[in-house]
Amino acid sequence: MTAAEGTRTMDTTRQLARHVLAAWLDDVPDDVRHEARRALVNFVGCALGGSTHSAMDIAIRALGPYTGLPTAIAIGRAERYDPLFASLLNGISSHVHDYDDTTPANYIHPTSPVASALFAYASVTPVRGDDFLNAFILGFDVVSRIGNATYPAHYDAGWHSTGSVGVFGAAVAVGRLLGLTEEQMVWAIGLAATQAAGIREMFGSMAKSFHPGRSAQSGYMAALLAREGFTSGVHGLEGPRGFAAVLSARYDLSKVTDGLGTDYELRVNTYKPFPCGIVTHPTIDACIQLRAEHAIDAADVDAVRLRVAPLVKDLCDKKHISRGLEGKFSAYHAAAIGLGRGRAGLAEFSDEAVNDPLLRGLRERVESIGDPAVSEDGVVVEVTLKDGRTLTKVLEASIGNLKRPLTDAQLETKFRDQATVLPADRVDALIARCWTIDGLDDVGPLLALAVPAA
Amino acid sequence: MTAAEGTRTMDTTRQLARHVLAAWLDDVPDDVRHEARRALVNFVGCALGGSTHSAMDIAIRALGPYTGLPTAIAIGRAERYDPLFASLLNGISSHVHDYDDTTPANYIHPTSPVASALFAYASVTPVRGDDFLNAFILGFDVVSRIGNATYPAHYDAGWHSTGSVGVFGAAVAVGRLLGLTEEQMVWAIGLAATQAAGIREMFGSMAKSFHPGRSAQSGYMAALLAREGFTSGVHGLEGPRGFAAVLSARYDLSKVTDGLGTDYELRVNTYKPFPCGIVTHPTIDACIQLRAEHAIDAADVDAVRLRVAPLVKDLCDKKHISRGLEGKFSAYHAAAIGLGRGRAGLAEFSDEAVNDPLLRGLRERVESIGDPAVSEDGVVVEVTLKDGRTLTKVLEASIGNLKRPLTDAQLETKFRDQATVLPADRVDALIARCWTIDGLDDVGPLLALAVPAA
Known part of the structure; x- marks a missing residue:
């Protein structure tokens, strides 16, 4: 709170509100627009993939009785809900497999909370595709910028x-699509600030996926309240008791506003090849490569030593696990599936996989060491075989990393792998509309394609 | 996070869950049960008083279109809503006048979030009065205990x-009334921890009243999700990334569990005589007394000097204000109404009162000084009159303070003053049922009395 106070100005919130109301898609460079479409293709695929997860069934059983008029679409579900509840559900489904996008500079998954709310809104209100893409780019940018302004103190303290x-x-x-005035947008940001929540103690449980869902719902609600005149403090971000001061020991709010409309956070977004915590990706990638290069059989592995960044060690130090969701943040499980199965799809993070005796046995043989010399993008894996040989793989960047991004075609493949709730022709049409979303007269018909038969 | 870690155990959450499921009203001493009834009398009166505030109309206009089946009662409103939305509304109405109760040791208003959810629940599900009072006492105790465990670091950092x-x-x-298992209660606490939100930057705006409302709704939702098996981290309170570690620089979790079932936080609860921030009460009380004792006319006041505790200075330092809600946290307005009107009812915190030229003129003449020698319960007021005289009042504790509590009769008067949406005979019946709530076969009929004619 002290070190960074010099970079606090008393109008960050208002500057941001003004920008969000003034920015328009025509001024967004083509590469950013394309990256936005890629983010949406990835998002819709992930939401379809997570739509049948038990966390979704449970949330619907628990809260469905309190939903309002069944007007809105929750991606991948046949039933309709009110749009606030649909926002929550989109957030859970799109994040529950930990397969959604990541801005590696701040470890945020920005698309899930933003697109979850926007698609729910667009399922009950006609929204032109260019308006939608514009609002999405703005929302994404705002999330990642506030993330940058408070990283690493905010994340390190334990906030998700x-x-x-x-x-x-x-x-x-949502506020942009609702046509808020400047004052209302300031209140919407304030009402968002005062609903900011979600702690890392929930990692490994369903509550992790609840975070982007609840954010989507709370942000949507903030915009609705602000439109009707529900007042908030006007310095929600920068005030002495505002978001940054209260939730982050250090921050630099110039990162929220500097370069608005010129620098776009979508340019530093990444898409996951594996449905788990991004910090485990280098380990998985290295172990898959080692297994392929040396034709390793799991039975021949004597010991595995991982050298990872200290943050990665901290985040992924669960060895004794029993649930699929726990496996998504276990460096031990990451090594075990890489070496034992040579792949890391949704099946490798099921409860069954986590309890597979072969994988459990491998996990027991893995040691994880935090090493400041290793970057968060990399890993050093040493596998000692029972015949005495030691195999080493030094990886600087895993697939999916900014330096090795998934191609558009790989994103489509990932989408198809997850879209099992829809018939194949529907999948083709849905992917096509996502790639051309900014040309649509209305986003509604796109969403109708994401609804399976009842 | 460091200083207090020695007092962290790894099972605070589970111990609390066990206690909440095992405790029963028969074991609660009579004085505590009576204090619980007093808290509920005060709460229902405040909810009635706030039910017609514009913050309520706005929230209903904004979010009413998304409410579920209209089954639940929002106290003081004729329309029905789903119980989650009714929880939110009860929280807003009961807190919007800053007239609800306060535990002075941690500056929390514990009844609003707890009773808002419980009454919404009881309006859609039959609940025996003794079950209701038992659940209320437990919820109140849990709030104030977690407040004590994290005070003052949590509050000082800017959390509301x-x-x-x-x-x-x-x-x-709510979890107790739903009959959760121990594991489910642990998850409910975890799901509460990960929804914990609300910052002090919102003071002086409608968003302040949104805080207990959203807490009531989020807590209710946490219990519903947990019942169906939505998992959370199991160390929501005490884990290394749990509530205490993330939201409080220092904490002592032994205060959550020590003396559970023996020491009751309701014994240190207070009820406000004035509808504003409790830290302004000594100033109001002292100024009312000075005015009465010396027959002060506002026109004769030359200067007013307040010496208050530094925290009070910090909290109430708004001099140039234009909205009633801002007046509730202005030491300047507090002095002005005490000296200028000799009373501090709801009318003194309207937009009209805040913009009254006489009161505005008085505020300009007030100086507020933070003085570590003055306690948060007290104040030293020096009034210099135009004739040169200086009048001084040293107050150790204002009316409503633990040392000068409101009587039951005063609480009834306060209730009647606020219950203007109901006919007088209904008010009598409602007060009577609140005093005898633990003898009711069902709390529903009590709530039916709190619904005005459509």
């Missing part, structure tokens, strides 16, 4: 920024 | 604990 920061993106994106 | 801590009380109270 996808929730605690994501809420701002949903608020401004 | 009524929101950020209140959510736990709603979760355990």
Whole structure:
């Protein structure tokens, strides 16, 4: 709170509100627009993939009785809900497999909270595709910028920024589509700030996926309240008791506003090849490569030593696990599936896989060491075989990393792998509309394609 | 996070869950049960008083279109809503006048988040009065205990604990009535922890009243999700990335569990005589007394000097204000109404009162000084009159303070003053049922009395 106070100005919130209301898609460079479409293709695929997860069934059983008029679409579900509840459900489904996008500079999954709210809104209100893409780009940018301004102190303290920061993106994106005035947008940001929540203690449980869902819903609600005149403090971000001061020991709010409309956070977004915590990706990638290069059989592995960044060690130090969701943040499980199965799809993070005796046995043989010399993008894996040989793989960047991004075709493949709730022709049409979303007269028909038969 | 870690155990959450499921009203001493009834009398009166505030109309206009089946009662409103939305509305109405109760040791208003959820629940599900009072006492205790465990670091950092801590009380109270298992109660507490939110930057705006409302709704939702098996981290309170570590620089979690079932936080609860921030009460009380004792005319006041505790200075330092809600946290307005009107009812915190030229003129003549020698319960007021005389009042404790509590009769008067939406005979019946709530076969009929004619 002290070190960075010099970079606080008393109008960050208002500057941001003004920008969000003034920015227009025509001024967004083509590469950013394309990256936005890629993010949406990835998002819709992930939401379809997560739509049948038990966390969704449970949330619907628990809260469905309280939903309002069944007007809105929750991606991948046949039943309709009110749009606030649909926002929550989109957030859970799109994040529950930990397969959604990531801005590696701040470890946020920015698309989930923003697009979850926007698609729910667009399922009940006609929205032109260019308006939609514009609002999405703004919401994404706001999330990642506030993330940058408070990283690493905010994340290190134990906040799950996808929730605690994501809420701002949903608020401004929906607020933009609602046509808020400047004052109302300031209130929407304030009402988002005062709903910011989500802690990392929930990692490994369903509550992690609840975070972007609740952010989407809370941000949407903030915009609705602001439109009707529900007042908030006007310095929600920068005030002495505002978001940054209260939720982050250090921050630099110039990162929220500097380069608005010129620098776009979508340019530093990444898409996951594996449905788990991004910090485990280098380990998985290296182990898959080692297995392929040396034709390793799991039975021949004597010991595995991982050298990872200290943050990665901290985040992924669960060895004794029994649930699929726990496997998504276990460096031990990451090594075990890479070496034992040579792949890391949704099946490798099921409860069954986590309890597979072969994988459990491998996990027991893995040691994880935090090493400041290893970057968060990399890993050093040493496998000692029972015949005495030691195999080493030094990886600087895993597939999916900014330096090795998934191609458009790979994103489509990932989409198809997850879209099993829809017939194949529907999948083709849905992917095509996502790639051309900014040309649509209305986003509604796109969403109708994402609804399976009842 | 460091200083207090020695007092962290790894099972605070589970111990709390066990207690909440095992405790029963027969073991609660009579004085505590009576204090619980007093809290509920005060709460229902405040909810009636706030039910017609514009913040309520706005929230209903904004979010009413998304409410579910209209089954639940929002106190003081004729229309019905789903119980989650009714929880939110009860929280807003009961807190919007800053007239609800306060535990002075941690500056929390514990009843609002807990009772808002419980009454919404009881309006859609039959609940025996003794079950209701038991759940309320538990929820209240949990809120204030978690408040004590994290005070003052949590509050000082800028959290509005009524929101950020209140959510736990709603979760355990509703969870108790839902009959959760121990594991489910642990998850409910975790799901509350990960929804903890609400920052002090919102003071002086409608968003402040949103905090207990959203906590009530989020806690209620946490209990519903947990019942169906939505998992959370199991160390929501005490884990290394749990509520205490993430939201409080220092904490002592032994205060959550020590003396559970023996020491009751309701014994240190207070009720406000004035509808504004409790830290302004000594100033109001002292100024009313000075005015009466010396027959002061506002026109004769030359200067007013307040010496208050530094925290009070910090909280109430708004001199140039234009909205009633801002007046509730202005030491300047507090002095002005005490000296200028000799009373501090709801009318003194309207937009009209704040813009009254006489009161505005008085505020300009007030100086506020933070003085570590003055306690948060007290004030030293020096009034210099135009004739040169200086009048001084040293107050150790204002009316409503634990040392000068409101009597039952005063609480009834306060209730009647606020219950203007109901006919007088209905008010009598409602007060009578609140005093005898633990003898009721069902709380529903009590709530039916709190619904005005459509």
